[in-house]
Amino acid sequence: MKRIIIILLFALLAAGRAEACTNLIVGKNASVDGSVICTYNCDGFGFAASLSYSQPGSHAKGEMVALRGWGPKAEVHYIPQAPYTYSVAGLMNEKQVSIVETTWNGRKELQNEEGWLGYFTLMNLTLQRAASAREAIAVMHQLVQEYGYSDTGESFAICDKNEAWIMELIGKGPGRKGAVWVARRVPDDCICAYANASRIRQFPQAKKADKKLGFCITKDGETMYSADVISFAREMGYYDGTDADFSFREAYGPLDWGAIRYCEARVWSFFRHHYSTEVMDSYLPFLNGDLSEHDALPLWIKPDAPVSYRDIQEDMRDHYEGTALDMTADVSAGPWASPYRNQPVNFEASDGTKMFRERPIGCQQSGMTMVCRMRSWLPDALGGISYFNLDDASMVAYVPVYCGINRIPEPFRRENNNIMEFSTESAFWMCNFVANMVYPRYSAMIGDLREAQKELEDYYEEDQKAVEERASELTAGELSDFLTSKTIAYTDRMMKRWQKLAKLLIVKHNDQIMRPSKDGAPTWGRHTSPAYSPAFIDAVKEETGDRYIRKEIHQ
Numbered sequence: 001m002k003r004i005i006i007i008l009l010f011a012l013l014a015a016g017r018a019e020a021c022t023n024l025i026v027g028k029n030a031s032v033d034g035s036v037i038c039t040y041n042c043d044g045f046g047f048a049a050s051l052s053y054s055q056p057g058s059h060a061k062g063e064m065v066a067l068r069g070w071g072p073k074a075e076v077h078y079i080p081q082a083p084y085t086y087s088v089a090g091l092m093n094e095k096q097v098s099i100v101e102t103t104w105n106g107r108k109e110l111q112n113e114e115g116w117l118g119y120f121t122l123m124n125l126t127l128q129r130a131a132s133a134r135e136a137i138a139v140m141h142q143l144v145q146e147y148g149y150s151d152t153g154e155s156f157a158i159c160d161k162n163e164a165w166i167m168e169l170i171g172k173g174p175g176r177k178g179a180v181w182v183a184r185r186v187p188d189d190c191i192c193a194y195a196n197a198s199r200i201r202q203f204p205q206a207k208k209a210d211k212k213l214g215f216c217i218t219k220d221g222e223t224m225y226s227a228d229v230i231s232f233a234r235e236m237g238y239y240d241g242t243d244a245d246f247s248f249r250e251a252y253g254p255l256d257w258g259a260i261r262y263c264e265a266r267v268w269s270f271f272r273h274h275y276s277t278e279v280m281d282s283y284l285p286f287l288n289g290d291l292s293e294h295d296a297l298p299l300w301i302k303p304d305a306p307v308s309y310r311d312i313q314e315d316m317r318d319h320y321e322g323t324a325l326d327m328t329a330d331v332s333a334g335p336w337a338s339p340y341r342n343q344p345v346n347f348e349a350s351d352g353t354k355m356f357r358e359r360p361i362g363c364q365q366s367g368m369t370m371v372c373r374m375r376s377w378l379p380d381a382l383g384g385i386s387y388f389n390l391d392d393a394s395m396v397a398y399v400p401v402y403c404g405i406n407r408i409p410e411p412f413r414r415e416n417n418n419i420m421e422f423s424t425e426s427a428f429w430m431c432n433f434v435a436n437m438v439y440p441r442y443s444a445m446i447g448d449l450r451e452a453q454k455e456l457e458d459y460y461e462e463d464q465k466a467v468e469e470r471a472s473e474l475t476a477g478e479l480s481d482f483l484t485s486k487t488i489a490y491t492d493r494m495m496k497r498w499q500k501l502a503k504l505l506i507v508k509h510n511d512q513i514m515r516p517s518k519d520g521a522p523t524w525g526r527h528t529s530p531a532y533s534p535a536f537i538d539a540v541k542e543e544t545g546d547r548y549i550r551k552e553i554h555q
Contacts, residue, residue, distance in 0.1 A: 028163075038164065051408050153198060266318075
């Protein structure tokens with residue numbers, strides 16, 4: 001009898017698709033310590049995320065995998081299982097291979113809804129089967145060729161402990177299996193980013209396809225692509241120029257104004273954190289739709305200084321602070337200088353004027369966030385860490401999850417994170433509970449959250465030294481149990497600290513005052529009334545004239 005294994009979609013099994021995500025990528029020589037880093041804010045309103053885990057194991061011939069698509073009524077398809085599959089915790093496997101994604105749609109007529117593989121299924125299967133980033137790209141190509149790809153345009157950051165790659169992929173339309181794609185290796189000394197827009201334009205090309213691999217790879221091994229990526233564009237009428245001038249983005253995912261302002265602006269802000277602000281600000285006209293000076297951002301840049309994983313965690317919380325797009329600095333930020341906006345990205349004024357709001361890296365609709373860190377100088381089980389949590393990166397503390405664990409901490413498990421049922425045992429709901437207290441009175445409360453956030457993340461960073469010392473004394477089996485217990489302890493520590501923070505916020509800020517606090521707890525003392533933001537006060541003054549101007553009475 002054939003044995004059947006069901007592949008569960010990571011975190012999104014009963015949720016809507018998350019189609020507005022951000023990935024940041026750091027090459028090993030661009031990082032402070034030689035880590036390769038990639039990140040994921042999984043953004044999409046109305047879903048509760050979780051952390052998945054799949055066991056490693058050998059599989060007999062004839063064993064099958066059941067692939068389930070989106071939604072309870074999705075058709076199930078069966079494909080042969082690989083002879084051996086690696087364990088996967090979240091989006092990193094036991095070999096320190098990580099795959100994260102961001103959707104850009106592109107030519108919608110190229111979606112083949114009959115394909116068996118959506119992007120999350122493709123990522124999950126690949127992580128179980130690939131021991132390196134290069135192997136992952138080959139596996140993804142093979143899978144979509146054989147079983148078809150069902151989603152729209154997608155970008156993947158595919159990283160291991162030595163290399164970071166970016167891959168852009170789109171299907172071929174109804175009735176056609178396979179996909180057209182390009183993958184490029186990020187230079188080791190550079191950083192890169194993706195935010196819901198195609199970014200690969202012209203690319204180095206090979207003379208012919210590799211017969212064994214079934215796709216093209218350049219002589220230096222730094223670029224791979226489907227053999228028909230250009231010819232298919234010609235066939236579909238997307239391109240009629242020379243091979244050398246071919247741009248993947250212009251053919252399959254051309255930018256419009258929204259893609260520039262809502263998507264490329266996130267890339268711009270990340271680059272601006274780590275490169276000349278003067279140079280990056282020269283791209284502001286481009287972000288406003290003026291393509292006369294610049295018509296694209298660089299695909300990657302060499303940062304002015306090495307980047308740490310803690311830097312990247314802060315980058316994931318960005319709302320354009322300190323830039324021309326700062327979301328806290330004008331009247332739309334409200335009385336509490338909030339970088340969050342409730343209205344849709346596109347909306348209209350009462351007179352019919354079409355308007356928009358900024359779309360930053362950090363946003364309230366994130367279901368989960370992670371910073372994946374791969375370290376070549378350590379055993380794989382220890383070297384791979386996903387700093388993980390559920391909800392908005394700005395509002396959570398990143399918890400270290402080692403890739404060598406053998407079970408998931410209870411607060412991160414799917415069954416404990418029900419979108420329709422609040423629970424203090426759920427990481428998703430505890431993080432959302434705190435975040436949704438802070439959102440309406442951001443400037444008054446964010447300092448308390450930042451204090452708890454830093455306290456935890458400082459502790460986790462400091463504790464790594466002891467973890468690495470202890471790990472060096474353990475066998476492989478002992479190491480897995482040890483790293484699992486540490487991950488569980490880290491998660492429990494976060495949950496307790498966030499419960500303490502929730503209690504502090506309601507007591508300290510009760511009835512819109514601000515009581516003093518110390519060490520995360522309220523203390524006795526004179527309370528204050530937090531002030532509205534200057535931009536809001538000035539806007540009220542302009543709108544109301546002299547109504548609220550205090551008068552002097554002379555008798």
